[in-house]
Amino acid sequence: MSILVSGRTGDWEIVIGMEVHAQVVSNSKLFSGSSAVFGASPNNHVSLVDAAMPGMLPVINGQCVKQAVLTGLGLNAKINKFSVFDRKNYFYADLPQGYQISQFKHPIVGEGEVQIELSDGNIHKVGIERLHLEQDAGKSLHDQHPSKSYIDLNRSGVALMEIVSKPEMHSAEQAAAYIKKLRSILRYLGTCDGNMEEGSLRADVNVSVRKPGEALGTRTETKNLNSVRFIMQAIEFEVHRQIELIEDGGEVIQETRLFDTATGMTRTMRGKEDAHDYRYFPDPDLLPLTFDDAFIEELKDGMPELPDEIKNRMVNEYGLSSYDANVLIEERETALFYELASDGRDRKITANWMSVELFGALNKAGIELAQSPVKPKQLGGLVDLISDGSISGKIAKEVFSAMFETGKDAKVIVEERGLKQVSDESAIISMIDEVLAANLDKVDEYRGGKEKLFGFFVGQVMKASKGQANPGMVNQLLKQKLDI
Amino acid sequence: MSDLLKMTATEARNSLLKKEISSVELLNAYQNAMEKTxxxxxxxxxxxDAAKQMAVNADKAYAQGNAGPLAGLPIGVKDLFCTKDIETTACSAILKxxxxxxxxxxxxxxxHSGGVMLxxxxxxxFAMGSSNETSIFGPAVNPWSKIDGIDLSSGGSSGGSASSVAAGSALMSLGTDTGGSIRQPAAFCGVVGLKPTYGxxxxxxxxxxxSSLDQAGPFTRTVEDSALIFSVMAGHDPKDSTSASLGYTxxxxxxxxxxxxxxxGIPAEYNVDGMDIEISDLWKKGRAWLEQAGAKIVDINLPHTKYALPCYYIIAPAEASSNLARYDGIRYGKRIEAETLDAMYEATRADGFGEEVQRRILIGTYALSAGYYDxxxxxxxxxxRLIKEDFEKAFNDVDVILTPTTPTPAFPLGAEVSDPITMYLNDVFTVPANLAGxxxxxxPAGLSNQGLPLGLQLLAPPFEEGRLFSVANAIEKQAEFLLAPARAAGDLQ
Amino acid sequence: MSVDKNVVKKISRLARIHVSEERSEMLSSDLGNILNWIEQLEEVNTDGVEPLSGVNEHPLAWRDDTVTDGDITDKVLKNAPEKAGEFFVVPKVIE
Incomplete structure (x- = not known):
């Protein structure tokens, strides 16, 4: 399936590939024992290794290896039991060693695949080319002094996974779906926190255009995009820039571009006339990274369920709609909350209450699910009361509000406030009798054919019961009385 | 005083244990020798200052009966080892x-074993050289006699380490060996130099x-001393991923x-063109000595020997070009100020690195760059790999390999600096061991016609240093080499 | 043989070492001679030979994921030629 964009000279096909840098969740850095946590004072989370002091040597953090393999498994990818760390050589102020330790020829993870679902419900597969481990660089601050840049090495040496997709996306929407899906998988696995604002997840986007059926066009790479919106904006800008350029008789130049978040435009990176020549070679301070099948199996066994599997179960076993399932699986916490809340009770009712009432209330209160005053079991308790007829849907909303305010269980609130639904037949009959007795004229009208009045009687009975009468029973009994 | 300088480390250790001498006395003798030389x-x-404190501590430890194996022994350290709060320059302007x-x-x-740092x-x-002439401090001088009034090279890169032990201004010293930087100066100065197994x-x-070739090792006056200090140096270090996890020996x-x-094993390929006749004579002598000691001589082949040097002069500079990228004027060392970051880098590194270091960085950069890498x-x-496999095959048939250490004795300072390749050829016999790990x-096994020391080299399979010590000891016994450089601090034997 | 002066320019630029016009002349012949000498490696048949980058035969050891280092800002900055507060300082970098 290809999505075409029309230009002045006909239709164009867009080809997009993405390189995503995901910060590995770990306590310490990839090759040193200093903290990988964000936000310390300048040069505080820095060891002598991170500052590349003479004679310092890298020692690999096993947890980062596990996280990379786990991510590879989550991307249905080939895990390479033998991989090699290379040095990527270039000079930059925030690259203390003068090289970045990365993986070039032999990455830890090979080809894999991610499924994305588009707004029309179609499923599209995006191939993964590879995933490798590498060091992050430090940070240069250019706005502290008119003629100087300031260097903070806190990020220097933090573990990153670079996840490279195949050029198999064909629209900004697909690219957005891809990064969202990737983020979701990483967060489910707990291998990257996916925080795009803090830069834990950022993307370089390769875009090219071509006439359908023709060879791949020249691509540009737009660097360091740290939100889904920016990714889409950059792609759309690039697509139109490239099409216009070619249609005007120009040529796309293979180059690195920067995205201006203020204008939504991309521009050429200035200066740098000398092409990069990274002179990759195996890092002689490290040996090849190896592990056995048992190591992979153990990680596989401990792997959490991923969104695709969970969704499958929600739709096929729980009978939820694809839309509802999507809402519930977007975050792992949400899916877990739902599983707990709905376990052993009506899945659909629970899904409904969660996505409408609970999310609504959380939104209104501006808090996260993790801080919800209503816990999963409590939401389940409310659903139980609805299911067994103890309270009506209308009362349930009132109960829910009270739960959200007080954090109390549904049962407690129902008892405290006496909201239990009246399902006692004789009690309802006596209420019906009173209502009918007080409205004899209407009873005659009804019996004379004005059936619309049935709703009026129901309303009166419910009012008399302060809303607590079982509406089904009211309907049924009322019919029996009136239709004599 | 000079009697103290005559002692080997093992002898000094025994005298210290018996309280015949004190660490402070020993240090004073060496301090005196340092001044004289x-x-x-x-x-x-x-x-x-540090040495004095360490000697005092050593004497205390002897008094308390908990002295470490090197307690009180005066030791010099190649300026390539980082030493806490003590200037460490790699003899480069960039790290001044x-x-x-x-x-x-x-x-x-x-x-920790009680050694006293002189x-x-x-x-x-940066250990790049075979004559100590690339040092920013000027060359270390060989203590053996001058030739035609010109000072002789101590060899390199660990020239000061070899020369100080030969001249009696250090009892033992530490060096590093990337392509022969311990063994060549040891041979030039008439002392024992060990390059351990990589890792x-x-x-x-x-x-x-x-990084894939560098190894630290000791300089000593005897094989016994070498074993003494090496036992302390060796050992697994979790901070070095290439360090082998072997226990104490x-x-x-x-x-x-x-x-x-x-x-x-006697490798035929080590009979290279241009080898001094006195060197090949010494090699024959060594072979005879070992035969007399009951060893069996086996002729072997190491077919790729010829290619070890050019191979080394790609691999070592390639790694160096990357290892030395960190000297960029930002976090330590020299900086030449400039308007832009790139101009600062280029000026700092042009000024801070000497000619040979620059040459090797450029060769290494070239060898790794796009289009030339393959x-x-x-x-x-x-x-x-072929060189390593040559050795593996050879060690199926032999336990130890005997070769000369260098193709010539020490040369006068200034003789070889002008032509890098002539200088590189000094390492022809030593480089293969580094490539194979x-x-x-x-x-030291004899003297040249001009009275300069000559060395024999022994090579063993990985982690068989023990075997090296046994055979080296046999050579030492038979060679009866007299360590008597003209410019020593005193009588050393 | 000598190395093209443009090549000397390119690699000295990659290595961030300033090379003056006159030194560039000398270097191009120096490097040329060395590379020429090195090219004897071409004589060796290496078909099918796996490149060897290190001699170690033990597997790469892994570290535990605990914070054991850092929080030594003073030591990190101690030798810096120029610093401001807790930052290293370099000439302004323009992207």
Whole structure:
């Protein structure tokens, strides 16, 4: 399936590939024992290794290896039991060693695949080319002094996974779906926190255009995009820039571009006339990274369920709609909350209450699910009361509000406030009798054919019961009385 | 006083244990010797204040009966080892004034065993050189007699380490060997130099030259002393991923073992063009000595020997070009100010690195750059495997290999600096062991016609240093080499 | 043989070492001679030979994921030629 964009000279096909840098969740850095946590004072989370002091040597953090393999498994990818760390050589102020330790020829993870679902419900597969481990660089601050840049090495040496997709996306929407899906998988696995604002997840986007059926066009790479919106904006800008350029008789130049978040435009990176020549070679301070099948199996066994599997179960076993399932699986916490809340009770009712009432209330209160005053079991308790007829849907909303305010269980609130639904037949009959007795004229009208009045009687009975009468029973009994 | 200088480390250790001498006395003798031999330019940073404290501590430890194996023994350290709060320069302008806040693992091991630090020793800049002439401090001078009134080279890169032990201004010293930087100067100066198996001693805290080849090792006057200090230097270090996880071994036992029945390989390919006749004569002598000691001589082939040097001169510079990228004027060392970051880098590195270092960085950069990588770097790595396999095959048939250490005795200073390739050829016999990661030892075995020391080299399979000590000891016994350089601090034997 | 002066320019630029016009002349012949000498490696048949980058035969050891280092800002900055507060300082970098 290809999505075409029309230009002045006909239709164009867009080809997009993405390189995503995901910060590995770990306590310490990839090759040193200093903290990988964000936000310390300048040069505080820095060891002598991170500052590349003479004679310092890298020692690999096993947890980062596990996280990379786990991510590879989550991307249905080939895990390479033998991989090699290379040095990527270039000079930059925030690259203390003068090289970045990365993986070039032999990455830890090979080809894999991610499924994305588009707004029309179609499923599209995006191939993964590879995933490798590498060091992050430090940070240069250019706005502290008119003629100087300031260097903070806190990020220097933090573990990153670079996840490279195949050029198999064909629209900004697909690219957005891809990064969202990737983020979701990483967060489910707990291998990257996916925080795009803090830069834990950022993307370089390769875009090219071509006439359908023709060879791949020249691509540009737009660097360091740290939100889904920016990714889409950059792609759309690039697509139109490239099409216009070619249609005007120009040529796309293979180059690195920067995205201006203020204008939504991309521009050429200035200066740098000398092409990069990274002179990759195996890092002689490290040996090849190896592990056995048992190591992979153990990680596989401990792997959490991923969104695709969970969704499958929600739709096929729980009978939820694809839309509802999507809402519930977007975050792992949400899916877990739902599983707990709905376990052993009506899945659909629970899904409904969660996505409408609970999310609504959380939104209104501006808090996260993790801080919800209503816990999963409590939401389940409310659903139980609805299911067994103890309270009506209308009362349930009132109960829910009270739960959200007080954090109390549904049962407690129902008892405290006496909201239990009246399902006692004789009690309802006596209420019906009173209502009918007080409205004899209407009873005659009804019996004379004005059936619309049935709703009026129901309303009166419910009012008399302060809303607590079982509406089904009211309907049924009322019919029996009136239709004599 | 000079009697103290005559003692080997093992003898001094025994006298200290018996309280016949004190560490402070021993240190005083060496301090005196350092002053007397100042013209040899061996010490770039003496650390006598620290030494005094360490000697006092050693004497206390002897008094309390808990002295470590090296307690009170005066030791010099190549200025490539980072030493805490003591200037560490790699004898380069770019690191002038650098004060590490850390101590290398190997030197830590030495101090923990009670060694007394005399100071930092001269070497070629970043250990790149075979004559000590690339040092920013000027060359360390060989203590053996001048030729035609010109000072002789101590060899390199660990020239100061070899010269100080030969001249009696250090009892023992530490060096590093990337392509022969311990064994060649040891041979030039008439002392014992050991290059351990790659992975035997931690590289943590040693300024890196070529990471896959660098190894630290000791200079001593006897094989026995070499085993004594090496037992302390060696050991697994979790901070160095290339360090082998082997437990402690006391190598002193190995020195005494009999070599009867050991098979000694003589590689035909080491008969290179341009080798001095006196060197090949010495090699024959060595072979005869070992035969007399009961060893069996076996002729072997190491077919790729010829290619070891060019292979090395791709691999070592390639790694160096990357290892030395960190000297960028930002976090330590020299900086030449400039308007832009790139101009600052270029000025700092042009000014801070000497000519040979720049040459090697450029060669290495070239060999790794796009378009040349396969033809140079990859090719060299393939040849490296063939060289390693040559040794593996040879060690199926022999236990130890005997070769000369160098193709010539020490040359006068200034003789070879002009032509880099002539200088590189000095390493022809030593480089293969680095490429294959093997342990090698140079033992002084005789004198040239001009009265200069000559060394024999022994090579063994990985982690068989013990075997090297046994055979080296046999050579030492038979050679009866007299360590008597003209410019020593006193009588050494 | 000598190395093209443009190549000397390119690699000295990659290595961030300033090379003056006159030194560039000398270097191009120096490097040329060395590379020429090195090219004897071409004689060796290396078909099918796996490149060797290190001699170690033990597997790469892994570290535990605990914070054991850092929080030594003073030591990190101690030797810096120029610093401001807790930052290293370099000439302004323009992207």
């Amino acid at each position: 100042e013209a040899l330019n061996n010490y770039v940073t003496p650390t006598l 004034g650098f004060l590490p806040s850390y101590e290398s693992t190997v030197t830590s091991n030495i101090w 100071g930092k020793l001269n070497c070629d800049e 035997r001693c931690s590289r943590w805290g040693i300024v890196a030259f070529a 006391n190598f002193s036992e190995a020195v005494k073992s009999n070599i009867e029945g050991l098979r000694i 033809a140079y770097y990859l090719k060299a790595q393939q040849v490296r 093997l342990p090698g030892i140079s033992v």
